[in-house]
Amino acid sequence: MSEILDDPEDPAQKDCWIPVEKSSVPFLFLSGLDDKNWKSGPYCQKVVACLKNHRRDVEFYCYPGAGHLLEPPYFPLCHASFHKLLGMPLLWGGKWKEHAQAQEDAWHRIQTFLHKHLNSSHALHSKL
Numbered sequence: 001m002s003e004i005l006d007d008p009e010d011p012a013q014k015d016c017w018i019p020v021e022k023s024s025v026p027f028l029f030l031s032g033l034d035d036k037n038w039k040s041g042p043y044c045q046k047v048v049a050c051l052k053n054h055r056r057d058v059e060f061y062c063y064p065g066a067g068h069l070l071e072p073p074y075f076p077l078c079h080a081s082f083h084k085l086l087g088m089p090l091l092w093g094g095k096w097k098e099h100a101q102a103q104e105d106a107w108h109r110i111q112t113f114l115h116k117h118l119n120s121s122h123a124l125h126s127k128l
Contacts, residue, residue, distance in 0.1 A: 034065050
């Protein structure tokens with residue numbers, strides 16, 4: 001997959017971009033820099049720059065040595081798995097120690113982000 005989506009600046013990919021800058025919600029991006037599935041770091045950086053240019057609330061953290069799947073802490077690292085839809089195995093990447101450290105840090109950042117934004121007076125509340 002990373003060979004297909006290798007360059008976030010490629011004009012051929014322009015029609016695939018989601019206009020996230022139109023959203024007013026806060027964003028949290030987490031990226032493993034040893035992602036073997038696709039180059040998540042450069043894509044996240046491009047989206048984060050776009051959001052910042054539009055003065056949106058965005059947080060971005062990247063993790064050297066972490067793979068594509070940033071599961072909750074203490075889940076085993078999954079280097080590869082079979083993708084049923086594509087009918088082929090995919091590589092996810094990650095190095096044992098760095099990925100485990102990223103899982104712990106990302107988990108805390110996710111909880112902090114959700115607590116901050118879902119408990120605020122500006123949060124959307126269900127009418128159920």
